Amino acid sequence: MPAIAQFSETGIDPPIRGHLHTPDVSNGSGIVLTHGAGSNAQAPLLIALAETFCAAGFTVLRCDLPYRQVRSFGPPGPGDAARDRAGLKNAVAAMKKLVTGKVFLGGHSYGGRQSSMLCAEEPGLVPALLLLSYPLHPPRKPEQQRTQHLPDLRTPALFVSGTRDPFGSIPELEQALKMIPAKTKLLPIEGAGHDLGFKGKAKHEDLAATILTVFKAFLA
16 A cells, blocks of 8 residues: 655755655656645645555655645735745655656645746746646636736646636636646546535545546656
8 A cells, every 4th residue: 555654844944744645666756736725735636636646656745835834724825925835846856855757746726826836937847737726817806817927837737627617717728828838738627616526525536537647648
């Protein structure tokens, strides 16, 4: 059975805290996964993805962003984003010490947005991104587009989004992806909202497996 262990590295700033999934047989690759604004590393979506990727040979780190390490509830504040990106950069660096191959970065909603902003700032940090329910704009405010960094994003990115996500429709995302100079792909999840259907403790191995399959094909 793949092993799951608490992971922390506190001798750096921002520190890293999360859960490390170690596969029985490694494929040499690793992926760092992080959560949305109101969530944490225990999000059902992240757990399902971590278990599915780990079963396929990936070493997976589900990590709490720095703002969540400081406050157990509530969304990040306006001043948290840069530090959250620094925390993700540290998590990627830690993962690179644990695996021999490539390290990928993924996140849900706010976590995905910060991951994409980090890679726009640091081209070459990771070879590809997995962006789940990218928050293109606040709900019912399509004029407030969060796309300023997308023309600078040169990291290939797979976007996974529900067709009923109030943070961005599929046509809106398709339009936004045209701004990205790197390779992109959009995987629509029919009927899903912003949580991609991962409410409560329900498990959705089929969707996690689909995301893994499409991500591997995207990398190829």
